[in-house]
Amino acid sequence: MPFSFSYKQSAAAVLLTLGMYSCEQSTNTDLVVKGSFSNATGGKIMLAELPYAAAQRIVVDSAYLIDSVGRFRLHTPMSQESVYQLFIANGPGLLFINDVPDIEIVADAKHPEQFKISGSPASSSIQTLYNSFEKTYAEWKTAEAAAIAADKPGKQNDSLRTATLQQRDVRYAALQQLFSNFISKEPNATAQYFALGMAHRFLPGSQWQQLLKAAQDKHPQHPGLQLLEQRLVTANTPGxxxxxxxxxxxxxxxxxxxxxxxxxxxxxxxxxxxxxxxxxxxxxxxxxxxxxxxxxxxxxxxxxxxxxxxxxxxxxxxxxxxxxxxxxxxxxxxxxxxxxxxxxxxxxxxxxxxxxxxxxxxxxxxxxxxxxxxxxxxx
Known part of the structure; x- marks a missing residue:
């Protein structure tokens, strides 16, 4: 099955990596990521690509944050659209998609989850998805804990147990609906790929496969979606x-x-x-x-x-x-x-x-x- 991103960990490792100065002069075919990363002066910021078929990220540029506001400008030759990571050495990072050649990111090392990204619709989409996911997931886990507590031996109360189980199922259904709606409506193939990677733990296999097929029908040449299909074939002969x-x-x-x-x-x-x-x-x-x-x-x-x-x-x-x-x-x-x-x-x-x-x-x-x-x- 496909890999899944933990946006809190991976995202923290992506958007915090852009450096203040670049090692080379950019060209018209470069992906340029610039902005500021406060409260990280002196830190090394890195830009990495997360290749679809590779297990390890590939650092493509880096620099040191040398001024008080942590301004940076990193670049790399513009390649196929994929997921990138901006991260600070031994610190948090953020994820984004190179759907446009110029992207601006403003972040704070003390509150990396509150970063702002400009110029990239696909990156804004996955950021919105993750923020909604984090809230909905927390609500489901709270409801699940209440259901477990109500079902302990010696503590069963039929009406309370029924209510907590229903609430848990409602919250889980909301989590599934979040992914289903996003993948169905998102126009960007790489954002769909990202969401499918997150969703496979939560959606029934048949529904996940239907969403993947619909995405492939719209974007038959997308390498990430093709890879998910290949992994799906392997998963269908398990064990x-x-x-x-x-x-x-x-x-x-x-x-x-x-x-x-x-x-x-x-x-x-x-x-x-x-x-x-x-x-x-x-x-x-x-x-x-x-x-x-x-x-x-x-x-x-x-x-x-x-x-x-x-x-x-x-x-x-x-x-x-x-x-x-x-x-x-x-x-x-x-x-x-x-x-x-x-x-x-x-x-x-x-x-x-x-x-x-x-x-x-x-x-x-x-x-x-x-x-x-x-x-x-x-x-």
């Missing part, structure tokens, strides 16, 4: 990177809160599956899981459910309804669940078969060959 490798250690709490480590099951075949009570595809997979357990119950095989639910009661009720004879674990962190990070997957349901030594022998086994595939390994 192959795990084959014939040691499975990452996973430790999550069970329904009683007791931590259970995957390594504690060493010596047994483990059929681990990542699922969620709210996901219909996951729930359908329970049928083949039950059939497989019934067919192989005499074998040295244990089933391990790794849920990415966010609501404890939904998770517990789904376990009861599905009746899969499995060890069930979840950190109840939804798409922030560490199991997704540890396995490096972005879609559910997902399954993997682990041998008694901890090596992954099969991934994402289709329902149509599930029992036969597992049987071929677990003899």
């Amino acid at each position: 192959t990177h795990l084959l014939n490798k040691a499975v990452p250690e996973i430790q999550l709490p069970d329904s009683s809160g007791q931590a259970v480590a995957l390594s504690s099951l060493r010596g047994k075949w483990v059929l681990a599956y990542v699922w969620a009570g709210w996901d219909s595809s996951s729930r359908k997979q329970a049928i083949v899981l039950r059939k497989t357990q019934s067919a192989l119950y005499k074998k040295n095989l244990v089933f391990l459910g790794l849920s990415i639910d966010k609501d404890r009661s939904t998770w517990i009720e789904a376990i009861r309804q599905d009746s899969v004879p499995a060890i069930q674990l979840s950190d109840l962190k939804y798409w922030d669940s560490k199991v997704l990070q540890q396995l490096d997957i972005q879609k559910i349901p997902f399954n993997l078969l682990i041998d008694p030594t901890g090596m992954v022998k099969a991934v994402n086994i289709p329902d149509s060959v599930f029992i036969n595939t597992v049987s071929s390994f677990v003899r």
Whole structure:
């Protein structure tokens, strides 16, 4: 899946980097970034490009802020439109897009999030997006914390719990709508690329793919959008990177809160599956899981459910309804669940078969060959 920017970190590392003097004379084909960066006198300011296909930023110009107001002027040959970063060494930075050749930035090292950018419509768009995101995200996290508190054992109050869950879902829907509206309406392809990178953690996969396709239809030659499509193709065949490798250690709490480590099951075949009570595809997979357990119950095989639910009661009720004879674990962190990070997957349901030594022998086994595939390994 595509990378995502943390605007607070990345942006802080971008817009604070422009220097007071440039090492070369600019030309008509240069990107020129100028302005002031107060409260940073003596600091080194740098301008960097964030290439679409590279993991590291590339510093293209730098200078020292030598006067009292921190004036700077940096430049680099104008290349394809992409995301740039302006940052101060060992300090904050800011992100912008080179949609125009001349950009002016006014910032304060003490309050970098309040920077002002002029001359670049696309940069202003992503700044507005991030400011809205930060506010909406904070409201969702507050509502989520209230919902978790209302759902603790011994403290359930049905009316309060229902109200807090509804409020949490309303806030999350607002977060999703923010991204959907921005990506649908934003005319600049690089700004869409930036927003898609932020949004993939929050939008359902099908909706994210639809937004990407719509953006590509408008801008079929944009290299960033093309890269997201390439990564999407790779993500649609998940888990192959795990084959014939040691499975990452996973430790999550069970329904009683007791931590259970995957390594504690060493010596047994483990059929681990990542699922969620709210996901219909996951729930359908329970049928083949039950059939497989019934067919192989005499074998040295244990089933391990790794849920990415966010609501404890939904998770517990789904376990009861599905009746899969499995060890069930979840950190109840939804798409922030560490199991997704540890396995490096972005879609559910997902399954993997682990041998008694901890090596992954099969991934994402289709329902149509599930029992036969597992049987071929677990003899």
